Amino acid sequence: MDYGKALERLKRNGYKYTGKRESIVRLFAMQDRYLSAKEVQSCLSKDYPGLSLDTVYRNLSLFEKLGILEGTEWEGERRYRFRCDEDRHHxxxxxxxxxxxxxxxxxxxxxxxxxxxxxxxxxxxxxxxxxxxxxxxx
The missing domain is CATH 3.30.1490.190 (Ferric-uptake regulator, C-terminal dimerisarion domain)
Known part of the structure; x- marks a missing residue:
C-alpha cells in the first residue's frame, strides 16, 4: 500500500479526505513500520493539538477494515503498518x-x-x- 492507493481506497469506499486522515496516511507512508495509536497521536500532536486518542483509534480501525493498514498485537498493544501489496503468501x-x-x-x-x-x-x-x-x- 502507498499514500495514493490508501487515499483512493478511502474515496472509493465513500469516506471523506480529512486533514487528520491524510496526515495519518502520510505518517504511515513516511514511517514504513509498525506504530501504536499513542505514537500516531504523538507524531500528529503538533499539527492537531486537540487530537484525541479515540479519534486516532477510530481512524486506525477504519483503515484496517478497509485494508489500508494491517494490525498486530505485541506487548499488550495493538500496532499498525501499511498493508503489504504482495499477493504472494508471506x-x-x-x-x-x-x-x-x-x-x-x-x-x-x-x-x-x-x-x-x-x-x-x-x-x-x-x-x-x-x-x-x-x-x-x-
Whole structure:
C-alpha cells in the first residue's frame, strides 16, 4: 500500500479526505513500520493539538477494515503498518525496538501441519519478533 492507493481506497469506499486522515496516511507512508495509536497521536500532536486518542483509534480501525493498514498485537498493544501489496503468501520478522518489518517467504505452517485431514485452513498469521541488525548494534 502507498499514500495514493490508501487515499483512493478511502474515496472509493465513500469516506471523506480529512486533514487528520491524510496526515495519518502520510505518517504511515513516511514511517514504513509498525506504530501504536499513542505514537500516531504523538507524531500528529503538533499539527492537531486537540487530537484525541479515540479519534486516532477510530481512524486506525477504519483503515484496517478497509485494508489500508494491517494490525498486530505485541506487548499488550495493538500496532499498525501499511498493508503489504504482495499477493504472494508471506510472513514478517518484526523488530520490537524500531517496529520495522522484513518479509519472509517461507511458511512454517507447512512444516507444522502439512495438509490436515477434514479441515480447510482459510488463513493464519505468523510473526517473529526480535531486533533488527541496526537496533541490535546500538
Amino acid at each position: 510472513h514478517h520478522l518484526i523488530c520490537t525496538e524500531c517496529g520495522r518489518t522484513r518479509t519472509i517467504h517461507i511458511c512454517p505452517m507447512n512444516a507444522i501441519l502439512g495438509e490436515p485431514e477434514d479441515f480447510e485452513i482459510t488463513g493464519h498469521k505468523f510473526e517473529i519478533y526480535g531486533r533488527c541488525a541496526e537496533c541490535g548494534n546500538r
